[in-house]
Amino acid sequence: MARRWLFPALLAAGGAAIAVHQARTGSPVAAVVLALVFGVLAVLLSPLAFPASLAAAEAQRRSAADGGPVIYWRPGCQYCMRLRIRLGAVARRAHWVDIWRDPEGAAAVRAITGGDETVPTVVLGGEPHVNPDPGWLRGQLAR
Structure with a gap:
């Protein structure tokens, strides 16, 4: 069961880390856009899309x-x-x-x-x- 969610979870966590970094460096718009893009990709690559x-x-x-x-x-x-x-x-x-x-x-x-x-x-x-x-x-x- 965990194997099915490993890649989407890593994708979401990586996107969150990048978004936090962008927010801390003064790019809140880029942070929101990146968080949304990585979140959508995580959902599309998860079992939820099927x-x-x-x-x-x-x-x-x-x-x-x-x-x-x-x-x-x-x-x-x-x-x-x-x-x-x-x-x-x-x-x-x-x-x-x-x-x-x-x-x-x-x-x-x-x-x-x-x-x-x-x-x-x-x-x-x-x-x-x-x-x-x-x-x-x-x-x-x-x-």
Whole structure:
């Protein structure tokens, strides 16, 4: 659990330290701007920016019932963040599995990718897609 929050926490703490330094050197506006930028980045790179994660078995069960894709991801992954941002509101139609929280999800990704934990990995209609084009997936979810 702590591993998921380590990078965002370090980012927020580093931003706070830089902002305090800027405020002490007489640049309060720069301090506020830097604090906001680092805070937004910390939130975007945290698990908060993603829909609630499910266990892999539950995600697969829901996917079988409604046909939605299963998206395997991990916090701090720039490609996962790009996919999540580009999907926008339709991201809620997918079933998200955090491979750092769910060992079964990590095992599923390793089985798909030949031993690596390459994310995002999307399983749609039983077909795996490693780091798919966000536009393509958005089109699939819009149907």
